[in-house]
Amino acid sequence: MRLIFLGTPEFAVPSLRKIAQSGHEILAVVTQPDKPRNRGIMTPSPVKEVALELGLKVLQYNRISREGVQDIKDLAPDIMVTCAFGQILSRELLAIPKFGVINEHASLLPKYRGSSPIQWCVINGEKETGVTIMKTAYEVDSGDILFADKTEIDESETAGELFDRLSLLASDSIVKAIDLIESGKAVYTAQNHKEATFCKMLSKADGLIDWGKSAIQIKDFVRGMNPWPCAYTMLNGETIKIYKVSVVGKQVDAESGEIIQADKNGLIVACGNGCVSIEVLQAPCAKRMSAKDFLLGKKIVVGSKFENN
Numbered sequence: 001m002r003l004i005f006l007g008t009p010e011f012a013v014p015s016l017r018k019i020a021q022s023g024h025e026i027l028a029v030v031t032q033p034d035k036p037r038n039r040g041i042m043t044p045s046p047v048k049e050v051a052l053e054l055g056l057k058v059l060q061y062n063r064i065s066r067e068g069v070q071d072i073k074d075l076a077p078d079i080m081v082t083c084a085f086g087q088i089l090s091r092e093l094l095a096i097p098k099f100g101v102i103n104e105h106a107s108l109l110p111k112y113r114g115s116s117p118i119q120w121c122v123i124n125g126e127k128e129t130g131v132t133i134m135k136t137a138y139e140v141d142s143g144d145i146l147f148a149d150k151t152e153i154d155e156s157e158t159a160g161e162l163f164d165r166l167s168l169l170a171s172d173s174i175v176k177a178i179d180l181i182e183s184g185k186a187v188y189t190a191q192n193h194k195e196a197t198f199c200k201m202l203s204k205a206d207g208l209i210d211w212g213k214s215a216i217q218i219k220d221f222v223r224g225m226n227p228w229p230c231a232y233t234m235l236n237g238e239t240i241k242i243y244k245v246s247v248v249g250k251q252v253d254a255e256s257g258e259i260i261q262a263d264k265n266g267l268i269v270a271c272g273n274g275c276v277s278i279e280v281l282q283a284p285c286a287k288r289m290s291a292k293d294f295l296l297g298k299k300i301v302v303g304s305k306f307e308n309n
Contacts, residue, residue, distance in 0.1 A: 001099075001182050004077045006030040006064075010046045011163060012083035014171035015104060019081070020054050022175045027075045028057040030064060032086050065090035072096050079181065081174060082136060091138055099181050101136040104170045106163075108132060108148050110191045113141035115201035118166060119159045123224030125216065128152055129162070131170045133177040135188055142196075144188035146180070149173045158226040204229040210308055211257035215247045215274030233257075234307040235300070243288060244280040257308060262300040267291040269306060 001024045005016055008031050020026060029051035037043040044052075051058050061067040064087055072080075072093060079099040082089070094101050107117035109132040121129045130150035137143035149169055153162060180186045207229045209218060222245050225231040231242045254260050254270035261268040267278040282288040283298065 001025070001178055002027055002076070002078045003178070004028050004030060004072065004075060004080045004097075005047075005083070006080060006085040007047045007083040008032045008045045008086045009084050011106070011167045011170070012047050012085075012104075013050050014167050015081070015083050015174050016047060016050055017054075018171035018175050019178070020056070022178070024175075024178055026056055027077055028059050028071075030059045030061070030068065030085070033060045033062055061087075063087065065093055069093060069096075079178065081178070083170065083174070088138075088140070089136060094136060094138065102146065102174075102177055102181070103134055103136045103141075103143065104174050105132045105134065105141055106166045106170065108150065109134060109141060109145060110193065110196035112199050113196055114198045116199055118163050119202055119224045120199040121153065121224075122157070122159045122162060123221050125220040126153055129166070131166055131173045133173055134191075142191060142193065144190050146177055146186055146188055147173075156223070158223045160227040202229055207231045208308070209233045209242065209306070211269065211306055212272040212308070215271045215276045218271055218276055219245050219247050235304070238284055240306070241282040241288075242278060242280075243282065245276040245278050248275050248277045250275045255305065257306040259300055259302055259304050259306065262295060262302055264292060264295070267295060267300070 003024055004027050005019060007016060016029065029047060031045045031047045034042045034044045048058055059068060059071060069092055073096055077097045079097045080101040082101060083104040089101065107121060108130045112120055128150055130148050132148040133146045135143040151165065151169060207225050209221065209231050222231040222242050226243050233240050233242060248268060250268065252260050252270055252275060256270055256272045258270045260270055260275065268275050269278060278291045280288060280290055281294055283294065
């Protein structure tokens, strides 16, 4: 198959590499324009870096649907593959490839359409997720499904760890999908749009912990926010980042957010239902550390409260 790959972040890199190894011909790689990072230095996307390493043609557009249509037509791909590309494709673009455009989405559609599906699956305490290969439609993540590959979510797994696993799963799934389409055996199934759920893009502000939630919900929230945007709370006007907590069975008469233990045996906080032990955290201008190490250098008064806002 002669194809064009469209992707931008690290998540898409294993898929690009796997397709390049599969024997299919990559006509070009389309990725978002370089962006200023690290003191304004223009930096290419992870996908662009790998594409150049592999000697592939790279195309970049601020708006592919306005600027790139003729380039894509001239390349005449059999199929196009999108993976976390970051731009919506016009109907004109979708109509160019003989076999259409297929997309890799990191959830079991129709659930968790939209941005940040990996984080939201963890935050919501889902036990299972996966990668869905679907035909790209003009509406976001609404296209007919070719198949979905499922995987369980471990109760201690962070969003970052799940991200890495799904990235590798997606790379196997997309090659399987391209082979299936090339063989003429692809069968698509329409999504049940009534079952669709949507998740928004996360921002740093979304990491604020609501101590009124249950201990289990807070544990899942912290996992889902790790490594970015990272869960955080406030203590005496300082922002404390929280990377890992565990649920403890203490039954206490305390307000949510109240610190009920802060010693060598642990940093334990009351929640709306139950308690959590903070395992790993980071204070301002300090490195990430265990709660035990943190308490060696900073005294926290039992009875003080983490703030919700």
